[in-house]
Amino acid sequence: MKIRKIEFENFRNFKDHGEIRCSTDGKVTIIYGKNGDGKTTLHQLFQWVFYGQVHFNRTTTDRLYNLQYESDQPFGAVFEVLGRIDFDHDNTQYSLTRTNTYKKRLDDSEKIAEDFSLQKMDTDSNWKRMEHPKDIIEKMLPSGLSDYFFFDGESMIADLRVKGKDSAGKLRKALYSMFDLDVIEAAINHIGRTDLKTTALGKLYLSEGSITSGSQISAIKTNIENAQNKIAKYNEDIAECGKSKDEKQVFINNVSEQIGSSKSKSDYERQRKSYQVQRDLFIKNAEASQSGFGDAIVDMFPQLLISKAVEDAKQKIHLQISKNHLPSGVNKKLISYLLSSGTKECICGNPLCDEERNHINDYLAMLPPHSYTNLYNDFSKTAQAWGRGYNLGKIEAFIKNVLDNNEQAASCDVKIRELDKEEEKSKDIEDLIVARRQAEEDVKQLEMRITTLTTELRKFEIYLKQQSVNYDKLTNETEAGEIALRKINILEEVCAHFSEMLETESVTYSHRLEENIQTLIEQMLTSKRNVSVSSEFAVRVTDSFNDESKSEGQFAVVSFAYIGGILKMLQSEENLASKEYPLVLDGPFSKLDPDQRQNVINVIPEFAPQVILFSKDDLQSAFSDSCVGRVWTITSNEEKNVAKVEEGYLWN
Amino acid sequence: MELTTDVMLRGTAWSQVIDSFSLIFKTRTHYMLYLLSMSIGIMYDQRIDKPDEAGEEPRSVPRNVLRNNDNGKLDFMFQAAILSTETEDIDENTRLELAFGENIDYNKIGLLTQFANYGITKLVELIGNSPVESMENIKNFLASTVEGRNLDVDTLPDDILLADDAY
Numbered sequence: 001m002k003i004r005k006i007e008f009e010n011f012r013n014f015k016d017h018g019e020i021r022c023s024t025d026g027k028v029t030i031i032y033g034k035n036g037d038g039k040t041t042l043h044q045l046f047q048w049v050f051y052g053q054v055h056f057n058r059t060t061t062d063r064l065y066n067l068q069y070e071s072d073q074p075f076g077a078v079f080e081v082l083g084r085i086d087f088d089h090d091n092t093q094y095s096l097t098r099t100n101t102y103k104k105r106l107d108d109s110e111k112i113a114e115d116f117s118l119q120k121m122d123t124d125s126n127w128k129r130m131e132h133p134k135d136i137i138e139k140m141l142p143s144g145l146s147d148y149f150f151f152d153g154e155s156m157i158a159d160l161r162v163k164g165k166d167s168a169g170k171l172r173k174a175l176y177s178m179f180d181l182d183v184i185e186a187a188i189n190h191i192g193r194t195d196l197k198t199t200a201l202g203k204l205y206l207s208e209g210s211i212t213s214g215s216q217i218s219a220i221k222t223n224i225e226n227a228q229n230k231i232a233k234y235n236e237d238i239a240e241c242g243k244s245k246d247e248k249q250v251f252i253n254n255v256s257e258q259i260g261s262s263k264s265k266s267d268y269e270r271q272r273k274s275y276q277v278q279r280d281l282f283i284k285n286a287e288a289s290q291s292g293f294g295d296a297i298v299d300m301f302p303q304l305l306i307s308k309a310v311e312d313a314k315q316k317i318h319l320q321i322s323k324n325h326l327p328s329g330v331n332k333k334l335i336s337y338l339l340s341s342g343t344k345e346c347i348c349g350n351p352l353c354d355e356e357r358n359h360i361n362d363y364l365a366m367l368p369p370h371s372y373t374n375l376y377n378d379f380s381k382t383a384q385a386w387g388r389g390y391n392l393g394k395i396e397a398f399i400k401n402v403l404d405n406n407e408q409a410a411s412c413d414v415k416i417r418e419l420d421k422e423e424e425k426s427k428d429i430e431d432l433i434v435a436r437r438q439a440e441e442d443v444k445q446l447e448m449r450i451t452t453l454t455t456e457l458r459k460f461e462i463y464l465k466q467q468s469v470n471y472d473k474l475t476n477e478t479e480a481g482e483i484a485l486r487k488i489n490i491l492e493e494v495c496a497h498f499s500e501m502l503e504t505e506s507v508t509y510s511h512r513l514e515e516n517i518q519t520l521i522e523q524m525l526t527s528k529r530n531v532s533v534s535s536e537f538a539v540r541v542t543d544s545f546n547d548e549s550k551s552e553g554q555f556a557v558v559s560f561a562y563i564g565g566i567l568k569m570l571q572s573e574e575n576l577a578s579k580e581y582p583l584v585l586d587g588p589f590s591k592l593d594p595d596q597r598q599n600v601i602n603v604i605p606e607f608a609p610q611v612i613l614f615s616k617d618d619l620q621s622a623f624s625d626s627c628v629g630r631v632w633t634i635t636s637n638e639e640k641n642v643a644k645v646e647e648g649y650l651w652n
Numbered sequence: 653m654e655l656t657t658d659v660m661l662r663g664t665a666w667s668q669v670i671d672s673f674s675l676i677f678k679t680r681t682h683y684m685l686y687l688l689s690m691s692i693g694i695m696y697d698q699r700i701d702k703p704d705e706a707g708e709e710p711r712s713v714p715r716n717v718l719r720n721n722d723n724g725k726l727d728f729m730f731q732a733a734i735l736s737t738e739t740e741d742i743d744e745n746t747r748l749e750l751a752f753g754e755n756i757d758y759n760k761i762g763l764l765t766q767f768a769n770y771g772i773t774k775l776v777e778l779i780g781n782s783p784v785e786s787m788e789n790i791k792n793f794l795a796s797t798v799e800g801r802n803l804d805v806d807t808l809p810d811d812i813l814l815a816d817d818a819y
Contacts, residue, residue, distance in 0.1 A: 287675065290676050290678070290783055290787065291676065291677075291679065293676060293787055294673070294676040294677035294684060295679055295684075297684075297688065297790060297794065298684040298688055301691065301798070302687050302688060302691035302725075304794075304798045305691040305692055305694070305695040305794075305797060305798070306691045306729065306733075308695065309694050309695065309697070309732040309733060309737075310732045312735065312736035313731060313735035313736050313751075316735045316736070316747070316748070317735070319744075320744070320748060379728075382724065382728050390798055392791075392795050395794075395795075396791065398787070399791060402787065403784060462707040462708060465707050
């Protein structure tokens with residue numbers, strides 16, 4: 001795919017109709033814009049037109065229109081927001097259009113319709129509207145990889161920095177879909193496990209007991225099915241509660257932001273936040289004291305508790321000492337002399353036979369290091385070293401600390417509620433405060449519900465295991481059971497084969513990605529770093545001390561290398577080599593020092609067959625003339641709420 | 653003591669105590685509770701070979717955790733236990749041999765785990781409605797034990813009231 005032109009009208013800052021024609025000959029298209037001019041807005045236009053996704057903040061996401069345009073409209077007027085992308089794909093021209101239709105109301109405008117159409121130019125140069133545009137676009141430009149084709153450097157840095165695991169999960173999903181590994185994964189999931197009744201293995205397992213196998217087996221089979229249903233239901237409920245809890249949490253954060261942004265309320269919000277911080281701190285202290293209590297208990301009590309047993313033991317050893325006294329005058333030297341092979345006679349003159357020698361040998365056991373005196377001393381020493389120091393005060397202090405901190409946390413809660421009550425009187429944010437308080441209560445309720453559900457789930461898991469053991473016992477003796485068991489074994493082998501295959505492929509691709517990123521890092525980063533990519537596609541960039549810390553600039557370079565590595569891998573894949581993917585890049589160039597910036601710019605044209613670049617920094621001199629294609633500049637009014645795009649490099 | 657396998661903590665009591673006390677014995681929950689329960693079992697000189705189970709997934713103390721934190725404690729516990737216990741019918745010489753000899757055939761960790769299986773049933777009784785309540789219960793139990801009051805009869809069953817008429 002190569003993008004020829006983007007068009008927009010009444011889209012956020014861009015009130016009037018505008019268009020940007022892009023180079024399709026391998027040269028880089030650059031769109032310049034200062035902070036606030038609308039670079040990110042235009043960058044997001046791509047994802048909006050292709051996938052209907054926008055990542056503005058909450059209020060603006062609902063209102064894609066230009067505010068001045070909207071305010072000029074009379075009440076009840078109907079107007080549109082338009083985005084269009086013309087592109088070539090497999091030597092055919094396409095035009096993709098997305099429009100949102102709004103109706104003006106008293107305070108804002110309501111979205112009343114949305115249209116998404118894809119037109120294809122036929123051989124007679126006529127545009128023909130296509131059915132199922134979403135599916136066609138998905139095939140041309142998979143949405144799973146959209147974050148990599150339409151690359152927002154700033155968010156990618158934040159993503160890599162904060163949500164490494166999430167990024168890896170997202171990338172893994174996208175790459176699995178590109179390389180058809182998702183089919184293998186689906187096969188593994190389809191085969192499933194014997195305890196999951198909707199999977200192939202689960203069904204086979206239950207087929208071990210047919211109706212004819214007897215009422216006992218049938219009864220247990222019903223129990224197993226019931227337990228499986230319950231487990232599935234509880235898992236579903238837990239996931240649902242978790243989702244609601246996350247949504248409420250986001251809502252609370254958003255409302256807090258809104259309340260905080262109201263100037264008159266900033267004091268209130270600050271005070272509330274301060275109480276919340278204090279409360280969290282008290283809770284943390286209480287938890288620390290709780291765990292300190294546990295440490296102190298285990299440090300102090302075991303030895304005190306066994307002190308009676310230790311005394312008994314000591315007595316026993318002591319008793320043994322008195323029983324095992326060496327006769328006076330017998331010492332190690334004498335025993336050694338008598339036991340040496342040359343000694344034939346005792347010192348009293350009697351001959352030394354085997355019986356005498358065995359007797360003398362017993363004396364050896366009474367000597368150090370095996371003597372009981374020695375054992376007694378060692379044991380007493382350990383007992384003394386290990387256990388002493390009963391300190392009830394110390395233990396009680398921990399409990400008091402927990403109580404105090406819990407009380408303080410509760411008192412902060414009371415203060416927060418009082419503060420809320422006070423603020424509820426002020427009309428403008430009353431609803432928000434009430435809504436936030438309600439949401440906070442809801443989160444608490446949801447947490448409790450999750451705990452209850454988890455306990456119930458656990459019970460049914462145990463029950464299922466018990467029933468399965470009985471079921472196995474009964475069905476193992478039946479013919480149907482044996483047949484099903486053989487089938488299960490075969491299917492498990494198939495599953496193991498697929499799992500191995502998936503693992504091997506994942507490792508291959510992750511190594512390839514690792515090599516790509518490493519090469520790019522070496523080309524772009526001025527400091528030496530090692531790259532490792534796990535089979536789950538989590539990327540780590542470390543120095544020789546395995547330290548992952550990076551400066552802002554280094555993070556920016558890593559994000560460029562990350563995206564470059566992924567796109568290079570797509571290009572090098574045989575099955576995908578015929579496909580072309582564009583790169584629309586909102587890059588964090590200002591974070592790079594001059595050397596690094598030049599290094600990055602040198603390699604960017606190689607990332608993809610078509611590169612469209614948004615920049616707030618002057619890159620004209622950094623690119624060689626042969627690399628730069630069409631250049632556009634965004635200009636805005638003073639308030640930066642109405643912008644337009646003109647062709648050329650228009651900065652002085 | 654040679655530790656070649658993880659110590660398995662089987663039964664309802666272990667599950668209940670571990671789940672309830674994990675926020676109190678946070679550093680190394682399973683190991684800490686194992687050690688504490690073992691010492692309670694040795695103190696009461698009571699063992700349980702097969703704890704009551706309701707199909708719970710067994711918990712475990714990994715052998716590396718035991719090795720890293722042991723510092724001779726388990727050997728000492730075993731010596732004190734085997735020399736003093738009346739639950740094992742063996743003569744004094746065998747006891748001394750097991751405590752200090754090189755005999756590796758005897759399942760020393762097994763014996764300690766049986767003591768711990770008893771000890772954990774005492775800890776179950778201390779589970780409160782909140783962590784603080786549990787902490788208070790643990791403290792009271794251990795303090796009264798160490799101060800000597802707990803070694804006698806702790807509580808009597810209600811049935812004893814029925815026997816009152818006989819006296």
